[in-house]
Amino acid sequence: MLAAIIITLLVIASVVFHFLNPWQQTVLASNWGSMDEILSITFLVCGLFFVAIMFFFIYCLVRYRHREGHAAHYRSHNKKLEGWLIAVTSIGICALLAPGLVVYGQFVKPPDNAMNVEVLGQQWRWAFRFPGNDGLLGTTSVKHIGPKNQFGINPSDPNGQDDRLIHTNELRLPIDQPINFLLRSIDVLHNFYVPQLRSKMDLIPGIVTSFWATPTLIGRYEALCAELCGVGHYNMRGHLVIVSQPEFDIWLSQQPTFSEIITSNTNDGLAEQGQQLAQNRGCIACHSVDGSKSLGPGWLGLYGKTETLSDGTTLSVDAPILRNPLSIPQLKSCVIIHP
Numbered sequence: 001m002l003a004a005i006i007i008t009l010l011v012i013a014s015v016v017f018h019f020l021n022p023w024q025q026t027v028l029a030s031n032w033g034s035m036d037e038i039l040s041i042t043f044l045v046c047g048l049f050f051v052a053i054m055f056f057f058i059y060c061l062v063r064y065r066h067r068e069g070h071a072a073h074y075r076s077h078n079k080k081l082e083g084w085l086i087a088v089t090s091i092g093i094c095a096l097l098a099p100g101l102v103v104y105g106q107f108v109k110p111p112d113n114a115m116n117v118e119v120l121g122q123q124w125r126w127a128f129r130f131p132g133n134d135g136l137l138g139t140t141s142v143k144h145i146g147p148k149n150q151f152g153i154n155p156s157d158p159n160g161q162d163d164r165l166i167h168t169n170e171l172r173l174p175i176d177q178p179i180n181f182l183l184r185s186i187d188v189l190h191n192f193y194v195p196q197l198r199s200k201m202d203l204i205p206g207i208v209t210s211f212w213a214t215p216t217l218i219g220r221y222e223a224l225c226a227e228l229c230g231v232g233h234y235n236m237r238g239h240l241v242i243v244s245q246p247e248f249d250i251w252l253s254q255q256p257t258f259s260e261i262i263t264s265n266t267n268d269g270l271a272e273q274g275q276q277l278a279q280n281r282g283c284i285a286c287h288s289v290d291g292s293k294s295l296g297p298g299w300l301g302l303y304g305k306t307e308t309l310s311d312g313t314t315l316s317v318d319a320p321i322l323r324n325p326l327s328i329p330q331l332k333s334c335v336i337i338h339p
């Protein structure tokens with residue numbers, strides 16, 4: 001009887017915790033309110049089955065508890081009961097799966113007016129590509145990937161010349177415009193996840209996966225990698241910034257096109273080698289190139305700067321320190337990934 005009371009209290013506590021728990025959904029910033037509805041249906045179906053099964057269990061504990069002079073009867077099967085159980089369970093499973101399949105069908109079928117945006121994942125950063133005025137993205141191949149062509153855009157494809165490339169972790173999108181996200185990975189599995197869009201999708205090397213969403217709320221949201229992709233996975237974080245259409249148009253027009261990047265001579269060979277090395281070794285998971293805050297110090301303007309360490313001491317960042325940061329005793333304790 002004590003077991004029955006404890007289980008009853010556990011069931012009541014579980015249901016109460018579901019309604020009072022502190023982990024609530026983030027704000028909804030896209031058209032995918034139906035994702036929340038599916039989640040509610042899933043909770044409802046699972047919750048009803050959980051409560052029903054637990055109360056049946058409690059009933060059996062009480063009804064068939066040990067009593068002197070009472071013995072259990074053996075029955076090989078009960079066709080009527082089996083029929084009911086199969087029917088009820090089947091309805092429950094259909095109620096769980098069917099709404100998800102319907103919404104998934106909509107999720108991967110973009111409307112005609114959707115704007116294509118490519119999301120490129122690599123250990124451990126994001127990059128993005130917009131089609132130029134022609135509205136078409138250039139074709140790509142891994143054989144074209146190089147220091148100036150991170151996306152592997154086919155240099156002889158005219159459609160790719162005006163593609164606008166975003167090499168930072170920040171993607172801007174206009175509000176109320178359907179966006180067709182085309183996802184590519186150039187190394188391992190990643191997953192592009194923006195909780196506020198209620199959207200996530202795997203990036204699979206060798207194929208292009210896709211989903212679409214219409215941002216509906218201006219704001220700045222985190223874009224996470226939701227697939228364990230190596231030692232820097234925890235820091236594979238970007239941002240999605242939803243802005244007004246005019247603001248977006250100005251921003252996009254300021255981004256370099258593919259042809260501008262491949263014909264530019266601003267990088268001498270050393271800078272390109274450094275960029276390639278930082279990408280290949282995954283340094284950019286912790287060090288930003290635009291000076292934004294990350295786990296490690298940003299590289300923009302770092303040379304010659306006076307930095308304050310966590311113990312209050314200051315240090316001038318000079319060439320010997322940049323070459324060998326581990327020579328500084330205070331830096332040793334915070335260096336986790338550096339070999």
Ligand SMILES: [Cu+2]
Binds near residue numbers: 121124190225
């Ligand atoms: Cu990843």
